[in-house]
Amino acid sequence: MVDQLAFTQENRERIQAVENSFGPSGKSLFRPGRVLIGEGRLMKLCRRRPQPKVFYLFNDILVYGSIILHGHWHKNQQIISLEDIQLEDLEDGVSMENQWLIRTPRKSFYVSAASAEEKHAWMKHIEDCKFKQLQHAGCQPGFTFATTWIPDRASAICMRCSKTFRVNKRRHHCRRCGFVVCNACSKNRAVICHISTKPVRVCRLCHLSLQDHGALTQDEVRSRGNSDGRNCSDEYELVMPEYEATIDNEADERVDDHAPHKWVESQINSWSPYNYLKPHHQSPNLTGLSSHLT
Template identity: 60%
Template sequence: MSDQLTFTLENRDRIQAVESSFGPTGKPLFQPGRVLIGEGRLLKQSRRGPQPKAFFLFNDMLVYGSIILHGRWHKNQKIISLEDIELEDMEDGLTMSNQWLIRTPKKSFYVAAASPAEKRAWMEHIEECRSQLLQSASRRRSSTFAVTWIPDSASAICMRCSGKFSFTHRRHHCRHCGFVVCDSCSKERVMLEHIDCTKPLRVCKLCYTGLMKKENRWSGGSDGKSGSYEEDAAAPELELSSNEEPMESHAPSRWVTPEMDSWSPYVYLKPEHTKPLTT
């Protein structure tokens, strides 16, 4: 009983420390029954290339954010419920080794660990926590996921009209297929409710045509109601959601080199205490 109480207090202090590291802009993280399982740094593929991020795994959610002030503080807090996560193992890429894909309804992105062992630890613990959450809380797993964006550096031309990008002819991303496209090829907007239910999002001409055809088929149904784009939006094409992430204040190149000594190790905190006593 004393060990359980000690763990409960230590767990609360750890969660509050993570909460404080995001400052006033972060959301409250502590609540009864929530356990901080592990934490560490991973490379996250953004539209402008790999960026180091601080990740925190809880027994019911995954939290990550940008690293500032040598890792003492964080910003741009993102919270993902574990029932909304689907993992896919990936082979090593050109810019990231030990990588895997994290799919969610609003955002799908690649992350990479410092070693194969750390990658396995992250994936196994995320899957274990997710499985326990779905069983214990009778929650439903998500079936619709956002596509991953093709990084800006992957194409010097629009992937629809082949026009060359320049300072004035800028890159954009179709939220439906993830392709890098120009403004002329992505002027249309549609509602993709699993990503953002409050506003229409940018899509390329080809996806817009396909979505409109699907809507027409749905609207011709017996109930006369317009259909949803959810099914098409989950197509496994090739990061991110409708919100584009800004460049980090530090150069990411030092995280891409083989020198991994500065990476934070993955820490697994007492797996047997998945639901500590709170009284």
């Protein structure tokens, strides 16, 4: 009983520390039965290059955000329900080693760990927590996932009209197919229910496909232009998961546009090991975590 009370108090303090690190912009993370399993830094492949992000694994959700002030504070908090996650193991890539793919309804993205051991630990612990959460909730895993974005560097031309990108012809991404496209080829907006409750940027080919399948409202069919989507219909007010309320693709773009390359490179060389939040807690391993997952 004493050990259980001590663990409960320590767990509450850990979660409170995570909440505080995101400041007033972060959402409350504490709820009865929620346990912080582990945390660490992973490289997340963003539009232009990999960026370091802090990740927190709980028994029911995965939380991540951008790192500021040498890792003492975080922003752009993202919350993903484990039932909605699908993992795919990948071979080492040109830009990232020890990588894997995290698919969710809202967005899908590549991450990499400092070592193969940490990669396998992250993947195993996420899968273990997901399995137990599905059993506890008595539900089936999700099957609708967002398309992964093709990185900017993968194409020097628009993948629809083949025109070369220049200073005055910048890159954009279609939220439906993930292609790198120019503004002229992505003026349309559409509501993609598992991605956003509001119209998002889609390329002309995807817009035509959605129109052919009757997936667009009349307002969306008529809409052209306005990158903020104000001409599009907002009538789709769906009840979305909590992590749908925030969008970090645009946040990644803003950070990437202003962050020096040297800062990013220095972060790659200063990995934070996958461990519990507080330094006096032992780093979890496959044996140590099993006691908290049961």
